[in-house]
Amino acid sequence: xxxxxxxxxxxxRNVYKNYGDVEALRDLSLDFPKGQLTSLLGPSGCGKTTxxxxxxxxxxxxxxxxxxxxxxxxxxxxxxxxxxxxxxxxPWASTIRNVAFGLELRGVAKSxxxxxxxxxxxxxxxxxxxxxxxxxxxxxxxxxVGLARALSxxxxxxLMDEPFSAVDEQxxxxxxxxxxxxxxxxxxxxxxxxxxxxEAVYVSDQVAILLPRPSRVSEIIRPQGFRNKDVDSxxxxxxxxxxxxxxWASLRSYVE
Amino acid sequence: xxxxxxxxxxxxxxxxxGLLWETVGQLExxxxxxxxxxxxxxxxxxxxxxxxxxxxxxxxxxFAIGTTAAIVIGVPVGILMGxxxxxxxxxxxxxxxxxxxxxxxxxxxxxxxxxxGITAIVITTALFxxxxxxxxxxxxxxxxxxxxxxxAHSFGASRFDAFTKIYxxxxxxxxxxxxxxxxxxxxxxxxxxxxxxxxxGFGSLFEIYASNFLMKxxxxxxxxxxxxxxxxxxxxxxxxxxxxxxxxxxx
Numbered sequence: 001x002x003x004x005x006x007x008x009x010x011x012x013r014n015v016y017k018n019y020g021d022v023e024a025l026r027d028l029s030l031d032f033p034k035g036q037l038t039s040l041l042g043p044s045g046c047g048k049t050t051x052x053x054x055x056x057x058x059x060x061x062x063x064x065x066x067x068x069x070x071x072x073x074x075x076x077x078x079x080x081x082x083x084x085x086x087x088x089x090x091p092w093a094s095t096i097r098n099v100a101f102g103l104e105l106r107g108v109a110k111s112x113x114x115x116x117x118x119x120x121x122x123x124x125x126x127x128x129x130x131x132x133x134x135x136x137x138x139x140x141x142x143x144x145v146g147l148a149r150a151l152s153x154x155x156x157x158x159l160m161d162e163p164f165s166a167v168d169e170q171x172x173x174x175x176x177x178x179x180x181x182x183x184x185x186x187x188x189x190x191x192x193x194x195x196x197x198x199e200a201v202y203v204s205d206q207v208a209i210l211l212p213r214p215s216r217v218s219e220i221i222r223p224q225g226f227r228n229k230d231v232d233s234x235x236x237x238x239x240x241x242x243x244x245x246x247x248w249a250s251l252r253s254y255v256e
Numbered sequence: 257x258x259x260x261x262x263x264x265x266x267x268x269x270x271x272x273x274g275l276l277w278e279t280v281g282q283l284e285x286x287x288x289x290x291x292x293x294x295x296x297x298x299x300x301x302x303x304x305x306x307x308x309x310x311x312x313x314x315x316x317x318x319f320a321i322g323t324t325a326a327i328v329i330g331v332p333v334g335i336l337m338g339x340x341x342x343x344x345x346x347x348x349x350x351x352x353x354x355x356x357x358x359x360x361x362x363x364x365x366x367x368x369x370x371x372x373g374i375t376a377i378v379i380t381t382a383l384f385x386x387x388x389x390x391x392x393x394x395x396x397x398x399x400x401x402x403x404x405x406x407x408a409h410s411f412g413a414s415r416f417d418a419f420t421k422i423y424x425x426x427x428x429x430x431x432x433x434x435x436x437x438x439x440x441x442x443x444x445x446x447x448x449x450x451x452x453x454x455x456x457g458f459g460s461l462f463e464i465y466a467s468n469f470l471m472k473x474x475x476x477x478x479x480x481x482x483x484x485x486x487x488x489x490x491x492x493x494x495x496x497x498x499x500x501x502x503x504x505x506x507x
Contacts, residue, residue: 058406076410088407091502092425102411105421135501153411 008067009034009157009189010055015064017050024050026214028064032157036205037183037190041197041247043254047215048193049161055191056082056159068157078106081155085162087142089134095121096130098145102153113152120148124178140171151186160192164199172199177231179203197251201243202234209247211254219250290472299476307461312480314457318374319446322381326438330386331431334393335423344394355387359445363452377449377456384445385438392434396427429499436492443485 010032017025024047032038040048053059055066057076066073068080081102089098096117097104103113121130124144134142143163150158164172180203183190194200200207201223211218226237234240258264274292281291302308337344337351363380370376400423408422424431450459458481465474 053406056410058410076412078412080410082407082410084403084407086401086403088401088403090404090422090425092428092499105408105411105413105417133502149411 007034008032009069010191011067012051012055013065013067015051015054015066016062017047017054017059018062023214025054025061026216028216030208030217030220032189032191033206034189035183035187037179037192037203038206038208039192039194039200039204040208040210041194041200042210042215043212043251044195046210046212046254048210051210051215052159052161052191052193055157056080058082078153079155080157080159081150081153083143083146083150083158083160083163085165087134087139087146087166089142089145091134094131094133095126095137095145098134099148099152102149106153116152117148120152121145123151124148138171140167140175143167143175155188157189157191160190162193162195165195176203180231197244197247198235201240201247207243207247209250221247287469288471290475294472295475295479298472299479302473302476308477311457311461311477314374315446315450315459318377318381318449318457319442322378322446323385323439323442325378325382326385326389326442327435329382330389330434330438331393331424334390334431334434335397335419335427337390338394338397338400338427339423347390348394351387351390354383355391359383360448360452363448367453372454374454374456376453377446380449380453381442381445384448385442388441389431389434389438392430392437393427396430396434397423399430400426429496429502432492432496432499436489436496439488439492440485443481443488447481 008031012028012030012032015025015028016023028047028051030051040051042048050059054061055068055073057073057080068077090101093101096114099121100108100113100117103116108116118130121127124147126141126144126148129137129141134145137145143166147163150160164175167175176199179190179192182188183203183205192200192203201221204223205227207221207223208217209219209221210216221243223239223243225239226234229237277289277292281289281294333347337347359380362383363376366376366379366383370379404422404426405418408418413421446457447459447462450457451463455463458477461477462474464470465477
């Protein structure tokens with residue numbers, strides 16, 4: 001093996017995806033460095049969710065391949081965990097059962113999986129809500145349950161499909177700050193789909209800009225200067241502001 | 257309801273109707289309608305007799321077996337129809353035809369096929385109940401949130417896991433609704449079976465009392481039957497309300 005500075009946790013190689021006559025992805029290749037957060041950013045209809053679901057193994061590609069830790073993907077696997085835009089919680093199950101569901105499917109004993117679930121419920125700040133049901137929780141809390149569920153299976157790669165788009169603006173900001181902490185503390189690779197330019201620049205080590213018809217990676221941007229600054233000062237950093245402007249300039253012509 | 261500031265308990269209007277019945281009965285306008293009090297007296301009189309208990313047991317047995325079969329077969333078939341386009345295309349026309357068909361007309365055929373015993377009665381009961389149970393389970397699965405299925409799939413659920421841990425529960429409010437209506441139809445089925453196929457159970461009591469103009473007895477059995485089916489329907493409606501919260505909260 002060649003020893004590059006950053007190893008790739010996920011590599012997408014020449015992926016094509018068609019829905020009938022519609023070309024969703026054409027010859028798309030992209031690397032996702034290990035331990036970092038990569039955003040897929042683009043206007044709606046650019047295939048970013050399609051790409052994420054192909055990586056998750058939920059959708060088959062027409063051709064090309066996806067490698068996770070060098071192994072080709074043929075379906076969902078324990079090395080990846082998905083966080084859904086609409087949370088995808090089981091309304092009939094309590095928080096703890098929802099969080100432990102991934103482990104339940106793997107046949108982990110009840111006491112063991114609930115201990116793990118409790119730990120992650122506390123980690124996402126939902127201690128005391130173990131026995132609440134989804135309809136008793138706010139949107140933001142529901143997504144924390146979704147996040148705890150993805151964390152509790154201890155997958156190396158976390159796939160997040162617009163996870164904060166269904167929560168209110170304040171909760172969203174808090175989530176973004178928490179996500180930065182998560183990337184630093186958990187030794188995991190994050191793939192993050194968003195349509196918000198500010199959000200992508202704020203949370204990402206690497207932003208891949210996807211353009212539609214057909215979808216391709218038009219540009220990869222790596223914020224340098226503000227990544228290690230504290231969460232409060234990022235939004236005032238000149239580089240942050242420049243990048244947001246620059247990305248908007250390249251995307252504005254695609255907005256209908 | 258409130259009258260003169262007093263909160264009336266639920267269904268207190270029944271008292272009014274009971275009084276009206278009693279009055280009409282006491283006036284002896286028709287042999288067909290004896291006073292309600294006399295009916296209750298008869299009910300107490302025959303309620304403990306072996307003939308009555310045997311009829312109750314026979315009817316309850318046929319009802320229980322028939323409805324259990326309808327649920328055990330109907331729910332999985334409905335879920336499969338909701339999941340698989342192919343199975344749905346194959347079965348849906350038949351389910352719709354049988355749902356709206358006058359099943360009573362089929363009973364003679366069942367008698368030819370299964371004889372005059374309890375089997376034919378049980379099958380009649382199941383046949384009355386099953387179609388709405390199938391259709392409702394199917395409807396419940398079809399409105400399932402697709403990302404819930406994707407979620408189970410992404411966390412490695414097998415087909416069986418998805419079936420028992422996601423589809424069944426997601427469709428539970430609709431399944432219970434179907435079971436409630438199915439049970440109400442099954443009461444029809446079991447009585448029609450007991451009247452037409454072999455005269456046993458409550459069917460035989462109706463037959464004997466009606467043909468001998470024993471109206472007090474006839475009404476007494478009818479009251480028991482009506483109350484039982486009403487209680488079953490109410491119990492299932494209560495169960496349904498218990499899971500309603502998540503039917504409403506489904507995205």
